[in-house]
Amino acid sequence: MKRFLQEQGIIFPSLRRQSERLEKLTGVKAQFIDCCRDNCIAFTGEYADKAECPYCQQDRFQDPDHKKPWKTALYIPLVPRLRLQYRNAARAEVLTGYRQSLEQSESGTEVRDFFDGKLFRDFHRRELGLFGDPHDVALHLSLDGVQLTNMSNYEVTPVIYINLNLPPQERYKVNNILAGMLIPGPKKPKVLDTFLRPLVDELLQLGNGVSAVDGRNCVEFRLPAWVTMVTGDGPALAEAIGMKRPGNAVRPCRTCMIRAEKGSRIYYVPHSGYDFENPPLRSDVRRWIKLVEEGDSDDHRKETGITRSSILLELQSLHFTRSFPVDIMHLVLQNITPTLFKLWNRTKLAVDKSSHANFQVRRYHLDDEAVETISSALSDARANIPTYLGHAPRRIDNHHKGYKAAEWEAWLTLFGVPLLDQRLDDQCVDNFRILSRIYTIATQHSIALADVGVLDALVVQFVRSYEQIYLYSGESNKDPQRLPVCSVNVHYLLHLPAYIRDCGPARYWWQFPMERFCGVIKPKARSKSRLGTSLANAIVLTERLNHAMFIGYSDDTAAQSLAYPALKGGYTARLAPYQRTRLERICGDVDLQDVRFYKRCRLRDDLTVGSAASKGRADISRSDSRICYTGENNEMRFGAVHFFIQVVSTYEQVQQLAWISQLEDIDIDREKRVATFGREGSRTWVGVASIISLIGILKHENVNIIVTDVDLFK
Numbered sequence: 240m241k242r243f244l245q246e247q248g249i250i251f252p253s254l255r256r257q258s259e260r261l262e263k264l265t266g267v268k269a270q271f272i273d274c275c276r277d278n279c280i281a282f283t284g285e286y287a288d289k290a291e292c293p294y295c296q297q298d299r300f301q302d303p304d305h306k307k308p309w310k311t312a313l314y315i316p317l318v319p320r321l322r323l324q325y326r327n328a329a330r331a332e333v334l335t336g337y338r339q340s341l342e343q344s345e346s347g348t349e350v351r352d353f354f355d356g357k358l359f360r361d362f363h364r365r366e367l368g369l370f371g372d373p374h375d376v377a378l379h380l381s382l383d384g385v386q387l388t389n390m391s392n393y394e395v396t397p398v399i400y401i402n403l404n405l406p407p408q409e410r411y412k413v414n415n416i417l418a419g420m421l422i423p424g425p426k427k428p429k430v431l432d433t434f435l436r437p438l439v440d441e442l443l444q445l446g447n448g449v450s451a452v453d454g455r456n457c458v459e460f461r462l463p464a465w466v467t468m469v470t471g472d473g474p475a476l477a478e479a480i481g482m483k484r485p486g487n488a489v490r491p492c493r494t495c496m497i498r499a500e501k502g503s504r505i506y507y508v509p510h511s512g513y514d515f516e517n518p519p520l521r522s523d524v525r526r527w528i529k530l531v532e533e534g535d536s537d538d539h540r541k542e543t544g545i546t547r548s549s550i551l552l553e554l555q556s557l558h559f560t561r562s563f564p565v566d567i568m569h570l571v572l573q574n575i576t577p578t579l580f581k582l583w584n585r586t587k588l589a590v591d592k593s594s595h596a597n598f599q600v601r602r603y604h605l606d607d608e609a610v611e612t613i614s615s616a617l618s619d620a621r622a623n624i625p626t627y628l629g630h631a632p633r634r635i636d637n638h639h640k641g642y643k644a645a646e647w648e649a650w651l652t653l654f655g656v657p658l659l660d661q662r663l664d665d666q667c668v669d670n671f672r673i674l675s676r677i678y679t680i681a682t683q684h685s686i687a688l689a690d691v692g693v694l695d696a697l698v699v700q701f702v703r704s705y706e707q708i709y710l711y712s713g714e715s716n717k718d719p720q721r722l723p724v725c726s727v728n729v730h731y732l733l734h735l736p737a738y739i740r741d742c743g744p745a746r747y748w749w750q751f752p753m754e755r756f757c758g759v760i761k762p763k764a765r766s767k768s769r770l771g772t773s774l775a776n777a778i779v780l781t782e783r784l785n786h787a788m789f790i791g792y793s794d795d796t797a798a799q800s801l802a803y804p805a806l807k808g809g810y811t812a813r814l815a816p817y818q819r820t821r822l823e824r825i826c827g828d829v830d831l832q833d834v835r836f837y838k839r840c841r842l843r844d845d846l847t848v849g850s851a852a853s854k855g856r857a858d859i860s861r862s863d864s865r866i867c868y869t870g871e872n873n874e875m876r877f878g879a880v881h882f883f884i885q886v887v888s889t890y891e892q893v894q895q896l897a898w899i900s901q902l903e904d905i906d907i908d909r910e911k912r913v914a915t916f917g918r919e920g921s922r923t924w925v926g927v928a929s930i931i932s933l934i935g936i937l938k939h940e941n942v943n944i945i946v947t948d949v950d951l952f953k
């Protein structure tokens with residue numbers, strides 16, 4: 240980046256000067272919006288001229304003469320950044336090309352992205368008549384309350400945009416995420432709408448279109464941009480839509496009218512009497528909100544779960560409530576999956592503690608020995624799970640409270656099912672297996688419509704068996720002490736297939752990009768005494784740096800597309816005679832002079848396969864050389880790579896091959912969704928192009944379990 244900027248004649252004397260100079264070049268400006276010291280409101284809209292907070296009566300200014308506020312929220316206008324991006328020819332090509340190519344290659348049998356969803360087709364295109372021009376930008380808005388430090392309760396609320404015009408492999412990269420706002424901490428904002436005011440105002444302006452220049456032909460055009468989808472954590476989003484928080488609401492679901500039951504203090508959502516076939520979907524929500532607002536009656540609020548009209552309602556491109564799918568990361572990974580584990584280790588329900596008066600041994604209790612065995616298997620597998628498949632697994636008994644979403648994902652999709660098999664009651668494992676399948680199908684890059692149909696059945700099956708096991712637990716009457724297992728999250732799972740039909744695969748609206756964004760900004764909060772301010776400055780500087788690459792009208796910033804697979808890490812070696820003989824069976828006569836040796840193979844942007852040759856002798860790092868690949872008859876096979884070669888065959892064809900040990904005695908149990916192998920066996924050559932992904936190994940009581948991100952059980 241620095242070199243690039245220097246080529247443009249930009250030299251930096253200091254960080255501050257650098258940021259100022261970048262501001263001039265990129266047009267990325269920061270606005271600081273006065274807000275209440277306790278985060279009740281931002282001084283916008285009807286409060287713009289107030290000198291004190293209407294809620295807590297604290298002064299707005301610490302220096303009224305110079306109008307110096309106590310506290311500000313950061314707002315970064317979007318228009319200059321979109322304009323700058325369009326002025327870059329290469330970027331303009333990407334921004335206009337992706338959606339078009341997607342629409343032109345439509346097969347009608349799968350959902351590949353947001354633009355294949357019904358929401359975009361039926362609502363944005365047909366009903367509203369938007370997105371007629373390839374320039375038009377679709378944005379996904381995401382907001383989340385995040386803890387800034389582990390030490391103090393300091394929560395900030397970032398608001399980010401994801402530009403859906405970029406292809407998925409680009410749009411979630413941190414440097415392509417557009418920071419919109421930073422609402423300071425330490426407390427949550429009380430009236431979120433007042434903070435969102437400048438953002439909504441700018442989006443209204445963008446909805447009408449602003450003038451911009453297309454760098455490819457330097458012609459001016461009207462550039463509209465619309466937010467089509469909003470996601471966030473449950474409480475933040477309920478607040479943004481103007482609904483009661485789940486737990487306080489009789490109608491806690493934003494998609495349907497299910498009625499909650501009150502537990503000792505809060506509301507839960509059991510499905511007794513719920514019509515799974517024809518759920519009581521909410522309709523006409525915009526009208527309902529209006530009625531609530533006009534009627535101003537508490538009964539109305541209670542019956543609808545809607546508390547007030549939200550500022551987001553001003554954006555016509557948002558469908559209430561189909562534009563607000565429930566994020567699968569919070570839903571499944573941070574909620575249902577940990578809840579299940581807590582039920583098994585008896586820390587979820589008071590009635591499951593052995594000291595409780597009504598304690599009874601339940602079939603879903605996991606005994607201490609089982610928890611110990613499972614945890615050891617996880618920690619022993621650290622070196623055998625490639626980094627590509629995620630974090631090195633940690634013991635679930637000691638660490639589950641600190642598990643990150645990605646660790647729960649690995650537990651749900653890779654480790655949990657095979658490790659629980661035969662340790663936990665069969666019906667409970669079955670239920671967990673269904674959840675694992677739901678998650679795996681829902682988060683594919685592209686989902687066949689037939690698979691969405693499978694999901695329809697799976698979610699109902701999951702919720703029914705979940706309540707059977709954990710709510711009723713054998714008895715026909717539900718036990719009020721067990722009501723806490725029925726959180727609204729379990730209920731939301733029922734709407735997952737509809738969200739996918741509407742908004743595309745769940746990975747295109749989950750909250751992982753927000754997590755990644757926070758992971759990048761958190762370390763930038765340097766000044767502990769002025770956490771909010773130092774963070775705001777860092778975010779602005781990052782936005783400027785991210786946009787510096789679009790300066791100028793040339794298209795030489797276009798990313799070079801690499802050809803994969805690509806062999807890396809060349810070294811000198813010789814083939815043994817039997818390796819050569821086998822090679823000649825594939826390639827014909829081979830001149831040994833032409834054989835080049837490599838240690839690694841880059842399969843895709845995010846996946847590099849290593850080999851025994853790439854691992855140092857005393858290397859204890861995590862294995863990345865075990866693979867799954869397709870055999871001659873398209874069957875799934877597994878192996879461990881020793882090294883890679885590139886060779887020119889008799890017919891002048893360049894061949895890339897891997898010398899591997901095959902894993903033998905493979906057993907794939909499709910019903911139980913467990914795959915195992917017996918031993919490492921004979922050696923052979925396989926074409927690099929047949930490699931699909933990396934695998935990891937879990938050793939559990941002398942059984943070698945294969946784990947991978949490829950669905951082996953189809």
Ligand SMILES: [Zn+2]
Pocket residue numbers: 275276277278279280292293294295296297
């Ligand atoms: Zn206040």
Ligand SMILES: [Zn+2]
Pocket residue numbers: 492493494495496497730731734
């Ligand atoms: Zn519902």
